[in-house]
Amino acid sequence: MLIETYSKRIKPFFTGFDRTFLLFVVxxxxxxxxxxxxxxxxxxxxxxxxxxxVLLTFVLMWGIANLSPQILMRLAIPLYTIGISLLIAVAIFGLVRKGAQRWINIGIVIQPSEIMKIAMPLMLAWYYQRRESALRWYDHIAAFALLAIPVGLIAKQPDLGTAVLVFAAGFFVIYLAGLSFKLILPILLAVTIAAGSLIAFEHKICQPQTQWPLLHDYQKHRICTxxxxxxxxxxxxxxxxxxxxxxxxxxxxxxxxxxxxxxxxxxxxxxxxxxxxxxxxxxxxxxxxxxxxxxxxxxxxxxxxxxxxxxxxxxxxxxxxxxxxxxxxxxxxxxxxxxxxxxxxxxxxxxxxxGTALVTLGIAVGLVLSMGRQKSLIQS
Structure with missing residues (x-):
């Protein structure tokens, strides 16, 4: 009897998840x-x-997946604010390693940009949820402003890879919230033309004496390589x-x-x-x-x-x-x-x-499972 009662209490914490999605992750x-x-x-x-x-990741994944969307929404603003504050602290007195200022010591050494991979989409999803009934064009501008702050701070460290990932995570929220593809198309066209021009004029623009505006020499060298x-x-x-x-x-x-x-x-x-x-x-x-x-x-x-x-x-x-x-x-x-x-x-x-990258991905998987579990629990 005791075992049956205990089983009934435990079972809800392991049900309602999308097992197919989890299988692909495993x-x-x-x-x-x-x-x-x-x-x-x-x-x-x-x-x-x-x-x-992996073990730590699955524990965190399971814990996050059992949080309700309402709790996650309440965490959006605090997590975003903490992430931005830490990025500013990194810019002021962060640790420098291999020429990059990406870390800060708060008792333990952490890389705050990792926080923004989760905090950014969480913040923007919360923002659009609040604006759902009265969404206007200028809401997209406000969302891009929220996105530009952490991306700019991360790019300045410099950490182009993480900046791209944070930008992508936020941009996908804005696009899925209704940003017109017609506004994105000119940007894609400009990027295509720029990439084609780089390839076509590589031998001229990659000469040592050629200076590139807005880019450092190491960035020019990376592209030319x-x-x-x-x-x-x-x-x-x-x-x-x-x-x-x-x-x-x-x-x-x-x-x-x-x-x-x-x-x-x-x-x-x-x-x-x-x-x-x-x-x-x-x-x-x-x-x-x-x-x-x-x-x-x-x-x-x-x-x-x-x-x-x-x-x-x-x-x-x-x-x-x-x-x-x-x-x-x-x-x-x-x-x-x-x-x-x-x-x-x-x-x-x-x-x-x-560990850091895997844990971040595991938290993201937990969030996806939580979002899918909500509807499953409602239907049951």
């Missing part, structure tokens, strides 16, 4: 552990650390060149698990974090890479399904933006590894080694 983490095991052949403790990170990695094969271009060699050497079916020579001979830099996709592609080939991309696609489609069935505007916007953020993570990381995008230090979601 599969990606499992693939990540297998790939990390191969990438960390010379330092197996990384796998143990990552398993500990992206256009032609062979101009700096032992420097900035080394990562891209070695990653592309690894991916190409994998062929159609790959060399097999634990048999990747580029990784095991230590040619691939950061092979356990930002460039883990190169390790995976070398060992599992084109077929394995397509399977991994399909797994990410399934995760995103299912997440959007959860978002589309959200009980409130807040739930739909938050779940939708976080799901599309997973797409941004994967797109930027894989584009970076194959040489289509600059190397900006964005991890491959659920696969790259690292």
């Amino acid at each position: 599969l990606l983490i499992a693939v990540g552990i297998l790939t990390l095991y191969s990438a960390s052949f010379n330092l197996p403790v990384r796998v143990t650390d990552q398993l500990r990170n 992206l256009l032609d990695p062979t101009t700096d094969p032992l420097g900035k271009g080394f990562h891209t060149i070695q990653a592309v060699i690894a991916i190409g050497s994998g062929g159609i079916f790959g060399k097999g698990w634990l048999k990747g020579t580029q990784a095991h001979l230590e040619f691939i830099p950061e092979r356990h974090t930002d460039f883990i996709f190169a390790v995976y592609a070398e060992e599992f080939g084109l077929v394995g890479s397509i399977a991994l991309l399909l797994l990410y696609l399934c995760l995103i489609v299912r997440g959007l399904y959860v978002a589309a069935n959200g009980a409130t505007l807040f739930a739909r916007l938050l779940a939708g933006s976080l799901t599309l953020s997973f797409f941004t993570y994967a797109f930027v990381n894989i584009g970076m590894v194959v040489g289509l995008l600059p190397v900006v230090g964005v991890p491959l979601p659920f696969m790259s080694y690292g």
Whole structure:
């Protein structure tokens, strides 16, 4: 009798979640552990650390998923305010490492920009929920202002990768809230023309004596190296060149698990974090890479399904933006590894080694599960 009563009390905390969405997350983490095991052949403790990170992530994921949307809405303003305050503190007296001022010591050393990956979409989803009955065009301007503050502070550190992720998370909320695609199209056209011009006039604009307005020399060098990695094969271009060699050497079916020579001979830099996709592609080939991309696609489609069935505007916007953020993570990381995008230090979601990134992603998954669980509990 006691066991039955206890079971009834516990059961609600484990029901109502979208199991399909959670299954795709678990599969990606499992693939990540297998790939990390191969990438960390010379330092197996990384796998143990990552398993500990996975356990912590699932605990946080479960805890967040059991929070109601009403509680999460009340957390939006405090979390956003704390995040902005910490970013300002970083700009004033943050710790400098490798030329970047991204960290602050508050008893423990933290990177406040990670907070904004969650706080930004949470804040904007709350804002649009409050404005749902009387939404006007200027509300989008106010939303962009809320977004511009943290993105500007993060970009100034400088941390372009995190700035892109925070901007994407906030922008997806604004777009899903009703921003017209007609307003986005001219920007996409301008970016396309700019990218085409860079490619067409690469040999002229990448000369050492050519100065680029509004950009530092290292930013110019990063873009020029992206256009032609062979101009700096032992420097900035080394990562891209070695990653592309690894991916190409994998062929159609790959060399097999634990048999990747580029990784095991230590040619691939950061092979356990930002460039883990190169390790995976070398060992599992084109077929394995397509399977991994399909797994990410399934995760995103299912997440959007959860978002589309959200009980409130807040739930739909938050779940939708976080799901599309997973797409941004994967797109930027894989584009970076194959040489289509600059190397900006964005991890491959659920696969790259690292506790902070995995915990942040786990919290995002918990939020998506919470948004989907709300309607499930109402219907039951």
